[in-house]
Amino acid sequence: xxxARRIAAPLRKIGSLLVSVGLTFLGLTCVxxxxxxxxxxxPVLAIVGDKASNETYERVRLQLxxxxxxxxxxxxxxxxxxxxxxxxxxxxxxPVLDDLLSVFPATLELATLSLVIGxxxxxxxxxxxxxxxxxxxxxxxxFMSLLGYSMPVFWLGLIGLLLFYAKLGWVAGxxxxxxxxxxxVPVVTGLMSIDSLIAGEDEVFxxxxxxxxxxxxxxxxxxxxxxxxxxxxxxxxQLKQEYILATLAKGLSPFRVVxxxxxxxxxVQLVTVIALTFGSLLExxxxxxxxxxxxxxxxxxxxxxxxxxLNAVLGGTVLVGVVYIVLNMLSDxxxxxxxxxxxxxx
Amino acid sequence: MSVRxxxxxxxxxxxxxxxxxxxxxxxxxxxxxxxxxxxxxIVALLVLIAIFAPVLADRTLxxxxxxxxxxxxxxxxxxFGTDELGRDILTRMIFGAxxxxxxxxLVSAIVVPIGLAIGLPAGYFGGWVDAVLMRITDIxxxxxxxxxxxxxxxxxxxxxxxxxxxxALTAWPPYARxxxxxxxxxxxxxxxxxxxxxxASEFRILATQILPLCLPSVIIRLTLDMxxxxxxxxxLGFLGLGAQPPAAEWGAMVSSGRQVLLDQWWVAxxxxxxxxxxxxxxxxxGDGLRDVSDSRS
Numbered sequence: 001x002x003x004a005r006r007i008a009a010p011l012r013k014i015g016s017l018l019v020s021v022g023l024t025f026l027g028l029t030c031v032x033x034x035x036x037x038x039x040x041x042x043p044v045l046a047i048v049g050d051k052a053s054n055e056t057y058e059r060v061r062l063q064l065x066x067x068x069x070x071x072x073x074x075x076x077x078x079x080x081x082x083x084x085x086x087x088x089x090x091x092x093x094x095p096v097l098d099d100l101l102s103v104f105p106a107t108l109e110l111a112t113l114s115l116v117i118g119x120x121x122x123x124x125x126x127x128x129x130x131x132x133x134x135x136x137x138x139x140x141x142x143f144m145s146l147l148g149y150s151m152p153v154f155w156l157g158l159i160g161l162l163l164f165y166a167k168l169g170w171v172a173g174x175x176x177x178x179x180x181x182x183x184x185v186p187v188v189t190g191l192m193s194i195d196s197l198i199a200g201e202d203e204v205f206x207x208x209x210x211x212x213x214x215x216x217x218x219x220x221x222x223x224x225x226x227x228x229x230x231x232x233x234x235x236x237x238q239l240k241q242e243y244i245l246a247t248l249a250k251g252l253s254p255f256r257v258v259x260x261x262x263x264x265x266x267x268v269q270l271v272t273v274i275a276l277t278f279g280s281l282l283e284x285x286x287x288x289x290x291x292x293x294x295x296x297x298x299x300x301x302x303x304x305x306x307x308x309x310l311n312a313v314l315g316g317t318v319l320v321g322v323v324y325i326v327l328n329m330l331s332d333x334x335x336x337x338x339x340x341x342x343x344x345x346x
Numbered sequence: 347m348s349v350r351x352x353x354x355x356x357x358x359x360x361x362x363x364x365x366x367x368x369x370x371x372x373x374x375x376x377x378x379x380x381x382x383x384x385x386x387x388i389v390a391l392l393v394l395i396a397i398f399a400p401v402l403a404d405r406t407l408x409x410x411x412x413x414x415x416x417x418x419x420x421x422x423x424x425x426f427g428t429d430e431l432g433r434d435i436l437t438r439m440i441f442g443a444x445x446x447x448x449x450x451x452l453v454s455a456i457v458v459p460i461g462l463a464i465g466l467p468a469g470y471f472g473g474w475v476d477a478v479l480m481r482i483t484d485i486x487x488x489x490x491x492x493x494x495x496x497x498x499x500x501x502x503x504x505x506x507x508x509x510x511x512x513x514a515l516t517a518w519p520p521y522a523r524x525x526x527x528x529x530x531x532x533x534x535x536x537x538x539x540x541x542x543x544x545x546a547s548e549f550r551i552l553a554t555q556i557l558p559l560c561l562p563s564v565i566i567r568l569t570l571d572m573x574x575x576x577x578x579x580x581x582l583g584f585l586g587l588g589a590q591p592p593a594a595e596w597g598a599m600v601s602s603g604r605q606v607l608l609d610q611w612w613v614a615x616x617x618x619x620x621x622x623x624x625x626x627x628x629x630x631x632g633d634g635l636r637d638v639s640d641s642r643s
Binding site for chain 1: 572611
């Protein structure tokens with residue numbers, strides 16, 4: 001096999017990946033376009049009000065380009081979205097993109113910490129369950145992750161607040177930081193825990209952490225449930241393979257065989273699971289952030305929804321959708337790079 | 347000969363006996379699985395409660411506002427206490443089972459046919475039909491479910507129907523993929539070729555030969571999915587986008603109890619417990635069904 005061909009195969013794969021990412025993006029914007037333009041609410045009336053004269057109505061209609069064919073309107077919409085123009089939020093009077101960028105770090109901080117908890121806890125538990133298949137440890141872990149699967153996150157959040165904040169006083173309540181500490185640290189990364197460290201404000205840092213710990217443990221548990229379950233099933237199919245028997249027969253320690261050889265082969269599949277978990281954490285933020293009054297993307301979406309701020313809602317939907325698509329793409333790329341079998345006939 | 351030995355006969359005399367025997371063996375395997383049986387009991391109880399709700403409780407108590415009785419704790423009259431408008435919480439939870447089941451049923455009734463209609467032809471015909479249909483499926487698969495449901499609810503207005511449409515729109519892709527995979531493993535089977543030689547149309551082959559074989563795995567997947575559907579629906583209700591007041595929807599009940607969480611904890615937590623137990627029941631049941639079908643193959 002020539003070097004050129006060895007490079008060409010992954011390139012072709014990545015090319016087709018880009019095409020599918022583009023198509024998915026088109027599909028996403030198509031749906032938000034349909035929601036925004038075609039569905040009952042009359043966008044002209046929303047601007048001019050129902051007392052406007054017919055001339056004003058017509059003028060605004062022309063201004064918005066609503067006299068053009070749908071396909072053309074969609075094209076204009078697409079161009080705007082690609083340039084990050086989601087219009088102005090009715091609620092905050094800022095451009096939607098600015099709003100989104102200012103609330104996103106709060107969500108990112110919460111989701112990242114939860115993901116870390118989920119991965120660090122979930123993978124070992126999944127491996128442990130697979131090794132002890134059918135025994136009580138396995139049953140226990142399986143039942144625990146089933147509980148996590150079935151848990152309404154907003155309810156668990158409320159119970160957590162009731163128990164650990166109101167009754168026991170172990171953690172801080174809703175919000176990212178106590179009101180007294182608001183605006184005390186300059187925004188650098190937008191991640192408050194890191195910003196407070198940069199500013200050298202220890203007190204603020206511990207306060208931020210005490211606000212973070214409850215929501216991130218709850219979301220962390222839910223992702224742990226998913227990661228553990230998937231790890232278990234991936235590991236089970238690995239442990240059935242003959243190479244496991246061969247390495248054991250060669251005299252390698254069972255510990256090494258399980259944690260290095262078998263888990264090593266599972267990593268690639270786990271990357272996809274982790275990417276999906278991260279996506280669902282960003283999405284589930286709508287519920288958690290409502291419960292914890294966490295000023296992130298989810299709460300912003302929810303508030304805009306009730307202010308009938310369609311620009312903001314659709315902008316937020318596109319943002320979450322794009323993050324989803326990017327995560328999917330990244331996990332595919334990693335898959336292709338790491339697993340030679342996924343590269344096709346090279 | 348008892349029914350049991352007839353069912354377990356290793357040499358069944360008729361097609362019907364063989365089929366019933368197969369079902370019976372699956373049931374025996376399923377019955378040994380304690381967790382799965384727990385799930386079955388929970389789901390069966392839920393269905394019974396929903397059906398007999400008017401017998402179990404007085405419908406007027408679910409909506410009637412008795413402001414003098416608001417936010418009462420547990421008592422002989424109100425087992426689970428009353429909410430902020432003086433309505434009996436247990437009664438509302440009982441009627442809430444109906445709303446939950448209706449949502450689950452409607453979503454399934456939309457999702458399964460769409461999934462099959464896309465997955466069967468994709469798997470059977472292959473080629474460009476497959477490429478186009480699966481590309482569409484992938485696009486929908488990459489959509490954030492809850493957020494899209496939010497956007498829909500925002501545009502169409504809140505309500506059960508719109509919540510159902512929003513959930514269904516994002517829930518069908520896995521069924522299309524599943525149906526496609528099942529179809530692909532069978533499209534070259536000999537009985538399909540036989541049907542072709544007999545002159546059966548492609549539609550007929552898909553509908554009468556392949557569809558019935560896809561159904562078991564689709565049903566198992568559906569049972570597992572129902573927990574997720576219930577959670578999404580409850581989440582929409584919690585955000586105020588599902589069933590509208592005064593309907594007794596569990597998620598909305600949790601949300602209204604939030605205001606008084608610290609003093610009257612039962613108002614928010616008990617309906618939430620109902621959501622949790624129900625979704626756990628479906629998860630346990632689905633898990634058990636999958637185990638049984640795995641051990642048979």
